[in-house]
Amino acid sequence: MQDEIFTDIPVQYESIQAATKALSFNMASDLFTGSLLKTLVASKPCARILELGTGSGLATSWILQGMDEDAILVTVENNAVLLEIAQQQLNDNRIDFVLADGYQWLSEYKGKQFDLVFADAMPGKYDLFEEALAMVKTGGFYIIDDMRPQPNWPEGHAERVDNFIQMLENRNDITLTKLNWSTGIIICVKV
Ligand SMILES: C[S@@+](CC[C@H](N)C(=O)[O-])C[C@H]1O[C@@H](n2cnc3c(N)ncnc32)[C@H](O)[C@@H]1O
Numbered sequence: 001m002q003d004e005i006f007t008d009i010p011v012q013y014e015s016i017q018a019a020t021k022a023l024s025f026n027m028a029s030d031l032f033t034g035s036l037l038k039t040l041v042a043s044k045p046c047a048r049i050l051e052l053g054t055g056s057g058l059a060t061s062w063i064l065q066g067m068d069e070d071a072i073l074v075t076v077e078n079n080a081v082l083l084e085i086a087q088q089q090l091n092d093n094r095i096d097f098v099l100a101d102g103y104q105w106l107s108e109y110k111g112k113q114f115d116l117v118f119a120d121a122m123p124g125k126y127d128l129f130e131e132a133l134a135m136v137k138t139g140g141f142y143i144i145d146d147m148r149p150q151p152n153w154p155e156g157h158a159e160r161v162d163n164f165i166q167m168l169e170n171r172n173d174i175t176l177t178k179l180n181w182s183t184g185i186i187i188c189v190k191v
Contacts, residue, residue, distance in 0.1 A: 006035060010034075012089045013034075013058065013062075016058055016085060016089045020055070020058065023056070026152055029059035029183075032183075033183065034062030035062060036187075037059055037066065037116075037143065038063065038065045040141050040187075041063050041067055041116055042067075044116060045071075047066075047071040048072055048113070049063055049067070049071065049114060049115065049117075049118070050076075050117045050118070051074070051076070051117075052076050052106075052117070052132065053077060053119075054077035054083055054086050054097065055082050055086070055120070056082045056085040057085060057086025057087075059118060060073070064092060069094075072095075072096070073095045073096070075096070076098045076102050077098070078101050078102060083097055102121050102123030103127065106132060106135075109135065113140070114136060114137065115137055115140045116142075117135060117140070117141070118143045119143070125164070126160055126164055129167075139189065140189070141187060141189055143186070143187055143188070146183045147178070147184030147186055150183060174188040175188070
């Protein structure tokens, strides 16, 4: 099996990638993560999805690919330039593009829970984790990537990652699988 061959890359992916490269944005999600997200999203009919850290919309394009016509996605990003790319490229009335600070958004959100949360920013992952997990339905997914050492990690981040993983492993309200694949993915399910 060659897992680096993708037969279903979203049509918008290439143009989003081109716009992303022009901005020298180096935190983009990879194809593996996107593909996994698409498949997990497709497991949830009428899914309610939350993405924290839209970036320019690379993972968003995959999430959209997995959504049925009754699914909705809320995606939160604090960088207006990046969000604008995602919004232009993925114009779809099932997506709510939110330009906001994730810390504030997570602290103030009072709406329904989600079937899948992809936490790809500091808020909702290393910060305000409890708030983000509380937004996941029982049986829903909480997904994180970038858990293997990345070239853009600042000093001290590796220790933070180790502590975060240990915290996840010690919880009794989630079950998880760690994948040393892609950038290092952890799939958690709320139990
Ligand atoms: C790892 S990147 C996301 C990559 C994206 N998921 C993709 O598919 O390419 C993290 C994103 O979180 C955003 N971000 C950082 N701090 C944030 C905050 N406080 N609130 C909202 N977004 C934030 C960054 O601007 C960046 O786009």
